[in-house]
Amino acid sequence: MNSSASPTVAVDRAFPTLHPRPQQGWLNDPNGICYRDGRWHVFFQHNPDSARHAAITWGHVSSPDLLRWEEEPVALRPQPGGPDALGCWSGVMADENGVPTAVYSGVQDASGHAQVTLARGSADLRTWQQDGEVAAGIPADQSITDVRDPFVFRWNGARYAIQGAGLEDGRGALLLYDATELSAWTYLGIWLTTEHPAAAAAQANIWECPQLVEVDGRWVLIVSLWKRRNGEHHLSGVAHLIGSMHDDGDGRPVYEPETCAATDGGPDYYAPQAVPVGDRVMLWGWSWESRAEEEADAAGWAGVLTFPRELGVVDGELVVKPARELVGYRRSARVAGAVTELPAVAEAVVSPRGDARVSLALVSPSGSRELYSVETARGVRVLLDASIVEVYREGSTAVTFRAYPVQDEKWELTVTGSAVVEAWELGLP
Template sequence: MSQGWTRRTFLGSLSTTLFAATDLANDPDRPQYHFLPPSNWMNDPNAPVWFQGEYHMFYQYNPKAAQWDTMHWGHATSPDMLHWKHLPIALAPTPGGPDKDGCFTGCMVVENGKPVIVYTGVNPEVQCLARSEDLKAWTKHPGNPIIAAPPPGIDTPGFRDPHVWRDGEEWLLLIGAGFRGKGGTVLLYKSPDLIHWTYLKPLLTGEKLPGPADPVASGEMWECPDFFPVGNKWLLYVSTQGKVLYWLGTRKDRVFTPESNGVLVHGAGYAPKSCDASGKRRIIWAWLREQRSKADQLKAGWSGSMSLAVVPSLDKQGGLLLKPAVEYEKLRGKRLREAAHDDCCEIHVKLKGLKPFGLLRGGHEVLGFDPESHTLSVGRTEAPVPAGPVDLRIFLDGSVVEVFVNSKIWVTGRVYGGNQGLSMRGSPDSIESWALKPVSGDRLTT
C-alpha cells in the first residue's frame, strides 16, 4: 500500500472530535457522487449485494474517528447505486468474542432465501458467520469461529477476507493467505452448510518480492480475494504489493488456469469487491485510499471513498474490459465547452496521434498523458498506456479522479486543493464534457 502502510496498520489513538455536517458540506475535497459514509473512516467494501430490489453496501468503518481502528461494518442501501440511504452499523465487535478486536472484511451469500455474512474476526484472524432476516439485524453464529485456524502445516502471515460462492450442491470459499518466505496465495475450502469447512488446496500462489518487510507489501500475503465468471472465463483478483492484481482464465471443477494477468485498478484503488446484480452483470467497487497525511484526514473529519461502480466484461479477443456503470449517465447535466470548469464532472477525450494532454487545477496538474513514454499520470499515480489511439473517460469528484483508458485500464487517484477551476493543455481530436449533478446538497451521498 502507498505511504508505506497497509490497511491493517494501526494509524494512531482514537480522536473524539465531532464534525458538524456544515463542515463536511463545505469541504471541496469531499466527493459529491461517489459513495462514502456521513463522516469518519471507511475502507474496504465488504459485501456489496443486490437483494430484493436494492443494492446493499457494507464496508469497513470506524464510527469514532477519521482513522483506522477497531473495525465495524457500515451499511447503506440504494435503488440505483447513485442515491444511498445510510443505515445503522450492521456488525460490531462482540466483547470477549472471536471478533472482539474487529470485524474485518468478508462477503455475503443467500442461503435458502436468507442473507448470511462470512467475515474475519481478530485477533487471531479467524472466520465467523452471521445471519439475518432483513439485512439490518444480524445474529452471530453461536459456534463462531467456523474456521478457527489455517490448515495444519501452512505457516501463513495472514488468514483473512473470505469469499464464498455456491457451486452445485456445495459451498466453496477462498481465504487470503500466504506461504511465509515464498509468496501469497488463496486457500480453497468446501462446505455442505456454510458451517463445517474442509480445506482442499491453494487455488493460486504467487512469489514474494525481495525488500519490503511487510508481508502484504512484499506479496508474501494476498488479501481480499474475489473470484467469479466473466463471460466464458473466470476472473480472480487479490490485493497485495499496494495494488490489485488480477488473473483471467478458465475454471474446470476446482482447477483455475490463468491465461492473462495484469493490474485491475491502478493508484488509490484497493481491496475491491464485487456484486452479482440479478445474474445480469457483475459490479465491482474498490476502496479509494486517501493520499494525504493522517493529520489532514483527522482535520477533515472523514477518510476514504468508494470508487465508481465498474462493470467487467470481455472484448472480442477475450481480454478484460472495465467500464463505469451506465447509471452515472443519469447524473449528466449541461454540456460544458471544451473542458469542464468545476470538480464534479465527466470528460470524454479522444487522442488519435502522439498528442500530449492534461488537465490542470489552479495551475497544478490533475491528470496528464505523455505519448512519448505512453504513461498516464493521475495525482501520484502513473499507469502504462499501450501505443495507439487513446480514449479517456475521466470522472472528477472533489479530490477523487477516476480514468478509464480504452475501456481496459482503470486508473484512480486523489488530488486535493478544492475547486480552483480546471484548464486544459493539449489539443485532443475530440472532447465532450458534462457537469454531473451531486446526489445530495450536503456531500453526504444520501
C-alpha cells in the first residue's frame, strides 16, 4: 500500500512500508475482520480527512495473501440524523443469511453513548446500506454508565453477543445479550466484571473492545483497558483471561476465567480484534503514534495496524506468533552476528544456545538509544517497518512499540551470549 509517488511517503521516514493502512488520515481500532471468497478484509476506525480522531468512518483494506494490501473505498460513514451521526465506531462482521452485516457502535452525539447499529454489505464488501438499524440500545440499568464495542459469538449452537462496559462504582464489565435475532438483541445482564479474582491483571474502569474466542480448546477473553485518572481517561494496554464456558442451568453461557495476563508487553498497542478462520485464530491490533500530535498533523496521518498474528494456548498460557505468511516478505538475507545493522524494513531472528541478551537500539555517530532489551533462553523474532517495531518471544506474547529514527540514526541489533542470528531485508513479493 506504500507508493513512492505519495507525498506522505516521500517526506516521512516514519510511514510504514508493509503494514496495512491508508496513505492519509487517522486510523485506530481494527474492526469487522473477515475472510470471504479467498480474500481477507480488515476494516478500522478512520478519519480520511485529518490525522485526528473525528467524524469516524470505517476504512477498509483487503488482501489475497496477508502480504499485499489494497486500499478499498470507505465502507461506513456517519449518517446525519442517524444513530451513528457522530461516528461509526468499533464492531465486528456477522453473516446474516449470507449477507455480510457490520455490527458496530453507532455514536449519535457528543455524549458518547453508543447503540449497536447494523449495516448490510454487498458480497464483495465494497458497498454498504446504512438504514439506521439499531439492534440494542443502552440498558436501563442505572449502574451502567458506558457501553460500547459489540462482539458476536456462538456457543452451543446459539448466537450471543457481549459489549464492553463501565459501571457507576468504577468497575469495568461485560454485558451479555441473546443475539438470536441479529436485528433485535435481548439484554441478559452484567456477565463479568473486574471484581472477579482472576481479573487482577485486567483492572480498568471500562473494558473496551472485548473479544471472546476459543483457542486450542480454551476460551480466551481479550479486553482493552480504559482507565480514569485525575479526571482524564487513559488507554492502558490490553489483557486477556483464559478460562472455560459452561451452562448456567437454563441454557445460557457462563464464562469462568482462571488466569489473566498482559496480551502485549509494549506501550503502543490497543484494541485488538480476533477472528477464527479455519484452524487459526487471527489477531490484528492498533498501534498509535508516540510522537507529538503536531508531527502527525504535519505528516497527514496517524495510527497503524499491526501485522496479523496467530494465537495459541500452550500449557495454559497465551502464545502469540506472527502470521505464517509473513515469511513471504523476506528478500535479501543480511550478514548477521553479535552486532547486526538492520535496514528500516527488516526482520531478525535470534535463536539462543543458552542464556542470551537481545538488544535493539537506534545508533548514530553521536550516541545510541536502546529501545528494547530482553534476557532470554528462548527465540526472539523482531519485525521492523519504519516506525513500528513488533517483537515476538517464543512461547509468549508480543511487544509492540513505536520509534522514529532521525537524521543519521540506524537500527542495530546486539546479542550477547551464545546464539544464532539471522536477518533479512523485507519487501513486497
